[in-house]
Amino acid sequence: MNSEAELPAELYDKWVEKFLAHLATDRGASIYTQRNYSQALTEFARWHLTQRQSAVAWETLQRDDFRSFLRYLGRNRLSRAATSLRFSALRTFYKFLMRHGLVESLPIKNLSLPKAEKRLPKFLTKQQMLDLLDAPKKLFESQAQRKGAGRPMSQEVSLRDTAVMEMIYSCGLRVSELCGLRVEDIDTSELLVRVRGKGKKERLVPVGEPALRAIENYWAVLAKSPLGTQPVFCADTKQIAPLTPRQLARRLKNYLAHAGLDPKLTPHKLRHTYATHLLDAGADLRSVQELLGHAHLITTQVYTHVTTERLKRAYDAAHPRA
Numbered sequence: 001m002n003s004e005a006e007l008p009a010e011l012y013d014k015w016v017e018k019f020l021a022h023l024a025t026d027r028g029a030s031i032y033t034q035r036n037y038s039q040a041l042t043e044f045a046r047w048h049l050t051q052r053q054s055a056v057a058w059e060t061l062q063r064d065d066f067r068s069f070l071r072y073l074g075r076n077r078l079s080r081a082a083t084s085l086r087f088s089a090l091r092t093f094y095k096f097l098m099r100h101g102l103v104e105s106l107p108i109k110n111l112s113l114p115k116a117e118k119r120l121p122k123f124l125t126k127q128q129m130l131d132l133l134d135a136p137k138k139l140f141e142s143q144a145q146r147k148g149a150g151r152p153m154s155q156e157v158s159l160r161d162t163a164v165m166e167m168i169y170s171c172g173l174r175v176s177e178l179c180g181l182r183v184e185d186i187d188t189s190e191l192l193v194r195v196r197g198k199g200k201k202e203r204l205v206p207v208g209e210p211a212l213r214a215i216e217n218y219w220a221v222l223a224k225s226p227l228g229t230q231p232v233f234c235a236d237t238k239q240i241a242p243l244t245p246r247q248l249a250r251r252l253k254n255y256l257a258h259a260g261l262d263p264k265l266t267p268h269k270l271r272h273t274y275a276t277h278l279l280d281a282g283a284d285l286r287s288v289q290e291l292l293g294h295a296h297l298i299t300t301q302v303y304t305h306v307t308t309e310r311l312k313r314a315y316d317a318a319h320p321r322a
Contacts, residue, residue, distance in 0.1 A: 028200035040089035172274035
């Protein structure tokens, strides 16, 4: 993350450095959270230096300082979600400062922020999901038939990518959780997977037999099957290094396009699909919350809006007095 060498001297702050180290080691925050919080705090420090002509002293800031920063973000037409993210970083940082005795209270407490837009999560239908799961195999077969048309996909990669998407859909995993899976995390006899989620929290998630078969098929074509603490999904066939989120996202785009779906959809949308399909089939909200590893039920409730909207459309289309 941001280090003293990476930041201009006037923006370097030892408390921000300690906070980012705390996020990485004590809280086990994802690299995305670490990056976003680092950028948010650096942006505030840069704004303070420009507007107040002095380096930020966190213990002296008042609510009016943050109101001014909020107006600055508004003038730059930052989205509500982006604004909320910045203040979430500031709020978490100040709680850290309180625990270390630098400040006694939160100067941004009760600050009115713009309400976030209600955006329903995008997801795939059951048939679209089946088409996507079949895409690596079909792409591999089509490339094998077109000899001389560039470097073809290997069977190992095709089987790996099928297993990756089967696992995300079967278990509702975050991309970071999927890439962090180890062989020892999979209990094939009990059909369970141990998942390391946000904040180093672990949970057990049921896994379907199709996903386990897909993993077995992938391991069967490797020169040597991974064991113990080795990653379930390797970045390539030459070294035992885990698949990265960036690699996963790039490969998913190819399969979405090949299946005739929107290539802009992210791997996280497969997690949305998992949750939506569970609720559509009658799963209760509390169980889905635990399966997804959400700390708060309100985070899971967004999926009920998706299923409710679908029911409303069905009602409007079918009921004679709708």
